[in-house]
Amino acid sequence: MVENKGRIVGILISFSWITVLLVVLVPPLTYLYVGYERAQAGMEAGVSISTRLVSRLVNANPDLWQFEDTRIIDLLNDARGSNHDDVYRVFDDTRKLVAQVPAEIVPSDWPSLTSEEMLYSYGQSVGHLSVEHSMEHHYITTLTIGIVSLVVGFFFHLALRHLPVASLTRAWKQINYLASNDDLTGLPNRTSLKVQLEDYIKRTKGEKTFAVMFLDLDRFKIINDTLGHSVGDGLLKNVAERLRGCIREGDIVARLGGDEFAVVQMSDRQPNEATVLAKRICDEMAKPFDLGENRVVIGASVGIAIAPLDGENIDILLKNADLALYRAKNDGRGVHRFFESGMDALMQERRQLEFELRLALEREEFELHYQPQVDLLSGKIVGFEALLRWNHPERGLLAPDLFIPLAEETALIIPIGEWVIRTACMQASSWPFDTNMAVNLSPVQFRSDDLVRTVFSALANSGVAAKRLELEITEKILLLDNEATLKTLHGLRNLGVRIAMDDFGTGYSSLSYLRSFPFDKLKIDRSFVSDFIEGGSDGAIVSAVASMSKSLGIETTAEGVETEAQLEMVRTAGYTQMQGYLFSQPVSGAEISRKYFSGKAPDQAVALPA
Amino acid sequence: MAGHDEILNIGGTGAALGGMKLLADAYMQSHPDIKVVVLPSLGSSGGIKALLANRIDFALSSRDLKDAERAEGVTAIEYARTPVVFSTHEETAADNITLEELPQIYNGENVTWPDGSDLRLIMRPPSESDMKILASLSPQMEKALEAALGRSDLLVAVNDQDNATALEKVRGSLGLSTLAQIKTENRGLKILSLDGQRGSVESLKDGKYGHAKILYLVTKPVQSELVSDFFTFMRSEEGAAILGASGHLVPAAPLESGG
Numbered sequence A: 001m002v003e004n005k006g007r008i009v010g011i012l013i014s015f016s017w018i019t020v021l022l023v024v025l026v027p028p029l030t031y032l033y034v035g036y037e038r039a040q041a042g043m044e045a046g047v048s049i050s051t052r053l054v055s056r057l058v059n060a061n062p063d064l065w066q067f068e069d070t071r072i073i074d075l076l077n078d079a080r081g082s083n084h085d086d087v088y089r090v091f092d093d094t095r096k097l098v099a100q101v102p103a104e105i106v107p108s109d110w111p112s113l114t115s116e117e118m119l120y121s122y123g124q125s126v127g128h129l130s131v132e133h134s135m136e137h138h139y140i141t142t143l144t145i146g147i148v149s150l151v152v153g154f155f156f157h158l159a160l161r162h163l164p165v166a167s168l169t170r171a172w173k174q175i176n177y178l179a180s181n182d183d184l185t186g187l188p189n190r191t192s193l194k195v196q197l198e199d200y201i202k203r204t205k206g207e208k209t210f211a212v213m214f215l216d217l218d219r220f221k222i223i224n225d226t227l228g229h230s231v232g233d234g235l236l237k238n239v240a241e242r243l244r245g246c247i248r249e250g251d252i253v254a255r256l257g258g259d260e261f262a263v264v265q266m267s268d269r270q271p272n273e274a275t276v277l278a279k280r281i282c283d284e285m286a287k288p289f290d291l292g293e294n295r296v297v298i299g300a301s302v303g304i305a306i307a308p309l310d311g312e313n314i315d316i317l318l319k320n321a322d323l324a325l326y327r328a329k330n331d332g333r334g335v336h337r338f339f340e341s342g343m344d345a346l347m348q349e350r351r352q353l354e355f356e357l358r359l360a361l362e363r364e365e366f367e368l369h370y371q372p373q374v375d376l377l378s379g380k381i382v383g384f385e386a387l388l389r390w391n392h393p394e395r396g397l398l399a400p401d402l403f404i405p406l407a408e409e410t411a412l413i414i415p416i417g418e419w420v421i422r423t424a425c426m427q428a429s430s431w432p433f434d435t436n437m438a439v440n441l442s443p444v445q446f447r448s449d450d451l452v453r454t455v456f457s458a459l460a461n462s463g464v465a466a467k468r469l470e471l472e473i474t475e476k477i478l479l480l481d482n483e484a485t486l487k488t489l490h491g492l493r494n495l496g497v498r499i500a501m502d503d504f505g506t507g508y509s510s511l512s513y514l515r516s517f518p519f520d521k522l523k524i525d526r527s528f529v530s531d532f533i534e535g536g537s538d539g540a541i542v543s544a545v546a547s548m549s550k551s552l553g554i555e556t557t558a559e560g561v562e563t564e565a566q567l568e569m570v571r572t573a574g575y576t577q578m579q580g581y582l583f584s585q586p587v588s589g590a591e592i593s594r595k596y597f598s599g600k601a602p603d604q605a606v607a608l609p610a
Numbered sequence B: 001m002a003g004h005d006e007i008l009n010i011g012g013t014g015a016a017l018g019g020m021k022l023l024a025d026a027y028m029q030s031h032p033d034i035k036v037v038v039l040p041s042l043g044s045s046g047g048i049k050a051l052l053a054n055r056i057d058f059a060l061s062s063r064d065l066k067d068a069e070r071a072e073g074v075t076a077i078e079y080a081r082t083p084v085v086f087s088t089h090e091e092t093a094a095d096n097i098t099l100e101e102l103p104q105i106y107n108g109e110n111v112t113w114p115d116g117s118d119l120r121l122i123m124r125p126p127s128e129s130d131m132k133i134l135a136s137l138s139p140q141m142e143k144a145l146e147a148a149l150g151r152s153d154l155l156v157a158v159n160d161q162d163n164a165t166a167l168e169k170v171r172g173s174l175g176l177s178t179l180a181q182i183k184t185e186n187r188g189l190k191i192l193s194l195d196g197q198r199g200s201v202e203s204l205k206d207g208k209y210g211h212a213k214i215l216y217l218v219t220k221p222v223q224s225e226l227v228s229d230f231f232t233f234m235r236s237e238e239g240a241a242i243l244g245a246s247g248h249l250v251p252a253a254p255l256e257s258g259g
Helices: A002-060 A069-080 A136-180 A190-203 A220-227 A229-246 A272-286 A314-330 A343-360 A404-409 A413-428 A443-447 A451-462 A483-495 A510-516 A526-530 A537-552 A564-573 A589-596 B014-030 B043-052 B067-071 B101-106 B129-135 B139-149 B160-169 B179-184 B201-205 B225-235 B237-245
Strands: A086-092 A097-101 A112-121 A124-134 A210-217 A252-257 A260-265 A289-291 A294-296 A300-307 A336-338 A366-375 A381-392 A396-398 A436-440 A469-473 A498-504 A521-524 A555-558 B006-012 B034-038 B058-061 B075-089 B120-123 B173-178 B189-194 B212-219
Touching: A002 A069, A002 A086, A002 A112, A002 A124, A002 A136, A069 A086, A069 A097, A069 B043, A136 A190, A190 A252, A190 A260, A190 A314, A210 A229, A210 A272, A210 A314, A220 A229, A220 A294, A220 A443, A229 A252, A229 A260, A229 A272, A229 A289, A229 A294, A260 A272, A272 A300, A272 A336, A300 A314, A314 A336, A314 A343, A343 A381, A343 A404, A366 A413, A366 A589, A381 A413, A404 A413, A413 A436, A413 A443, A413 A451, A413 A469, A436 A498, A443 A483, A451 A469, A451 A483, A483 A498, A521 A537, A526 A537, A526 A564, A537 A555, A537 A564, A555 A564, B006 B014, B006 B043, B006 B225, B014 B034, B014 B058, B014 B075, B014 B160, B014 B179, B014 B212, B014 B225, B014 B237, B043 B058, B043 B212, B075 B160, B075 B179, B075 B201, B101 B139, B120 B139, B120 B160, B129 B139, B129 B173, B160 B173, B160 B179, B160 B189, B173 B179, B179 B189, B212 B225, B225 B237
Parallel strands: A300 A336, A381 A436, A436 A469, A469 A498, A498 A521, A521 A555, B006 B034, B006 B058, B120 B173
Antiparallel strands: A086 A097, A086 A124, A112 A124, A210 A260, A210 A300, A252 A260, A289 A294, A366 A381, A381 A396, B058 B212, B075 B173, B075 B189, B075 B212
């Protein structure tokens, strides 16, 4: 790049000099040459004409013509015309001056041109006529043109050399900056980071210890997709600013792309210093970001590799930090993890799983299990929650927590989720009309514009009434209180389906979500029920949620009811429905049909066991 | 032809040459041993310079001496004056020209004769005495003459003889000449009256016609016997008769120019 710049600058400079030389030299030299030629031609013509005129006079009076100087002067004046730089002279054969035009001449040191012609009378030479042309005016004008050309040349020089070279240098700096820095945040990019680290490793002969941290922002994609790219960009700038505030002089912060950042800590007190810094970064990233009208809460996971222990070159260090990051994300996000040997194998395993997940739909390896939801007043089954299982050919039946995060990460959740909705609706169509079907939705599905259409199509194809379908969403979907999400929710509601909030109580500001959308049902998280101890705080929360929902006119479901005591607790608290192992664990659709609807019309309900 | 003992060289203004040739011929008749050579026109200035350079014995001038010339020790004596006349080609219909018409003719506003035929002005170089005479006719004429000198469409005759020849040859010509030159050189020219007054020795003499060219003899302080003798002949009855018959008004007694 630098060589190219040098070559272009060289060409520019050469071009500039050639042009400047042409501008400075051509006009005055051309004027000088053309003027010289014209003067010479004019002089020769003047000599020729005046010689002819004077000769006529001489021939009329060959003996005493030289006394007719007055007449000769008239003739010379005629021939000279307006050529004021010319001096016409007539000499007799003794070279004595006979006549001169003009009569008075101011002596001049300027060069002049002279042209002469002999005067003949009847074959005899009687004298000669000369015309002297002063080059004074011509040289002065040439000099003036030269000075003007020099000034113009100077401006050409500025315009052709300095300005383009300056612009080129600026552009080059900009190109280099853009090539090595992230345009949005101004941080060094991946290339620049690698170059800096390679230099550092080379300089320190790979003996210095330092930490390479890989950062990934939690929930950035959701914010970017739902609030728009400008908000996403603003968030990245803020993140970059906070990261700059976390590091010390000599450390490096770089943006590797998307929501991935890297921090290099040039300290040899490792892993202690890295631990402190990673915690500080996680803490800083967990603080809310105010982006105009939006206040968002994200978080960051950090993976750390320590040089030279975890790798001697930058590529290996970055790869290992990335593996550590993956571990951090899997361990619940918002935490940091150091690279450990064996992580690479885990990553391989993840890649294998992703590959198999992509094939699972085609191979029809997914299946739905259904867990009954029971009305606590009537004791009747009022519906079922469809729960996804992956019947892995080698690993057997896999629970959702083993593959849903990966499906969400890779967006495979969108086709999988569609399959779930369609399958659940088809299943519901074979069950009694008063049994509802609950289906879980992933936040990622809300990024798809087709969600409402998919639900409508599933209902239409199965013939199931919309009111029987209950879509369960988590607080994550509402984490960003934005128009697009709400629009989708209202679109679903307009179809006639019911919307339930799942895992209620595990998020951040649960109560504010209830205000943002009129949910049909709240499902209190199983942890409140399973951890129930009489007189404990969980019991108080369970009761509070029930009474709040009652006053809001919202149905409530208690999940994870496994014991009689828990059943009694939720019943007492006023929950309208329950689901849990106490009644039934999730089972296949065939099992449900056989167990509850065998020989019964679709409109017959089943009772809660005594 | 037998050789001559003495030669008298005369030169100068073309206006005087014709008359001088007549005098020379008459003089040589009575002085067969003397050859009088009347040189081609040198002009007044050229004649005086030739005299100062001892190339001629006396000069003929149609103007008075300049101070510089006088300082050289020469003297000028008026020996005759002749009417200055506007003349034209013989076939020109017009007989008269007026002072009022002249400026328009010289500045180029009027280029035709009253009958519609082309009027072709014959000019002289600015240094010639004819130009000074024309300029003195009126202030309008002086201005018109400046315009005429700037014109490139006119023939400029270098000397009096060329001038007379051009007036003779060019149809519809108009130019200045002298009665003496026309008569002595037998020029086939039509002389125009000016403002109805015809230029003649008589009209000049009785003051009816005021435009004349004075002819001077320019001599050195010490004159040769031959020159003195020729002058005597000029002042003789015969000489005066020759001049008088050829358009010259000869003064009762020759007048020496002041100085």
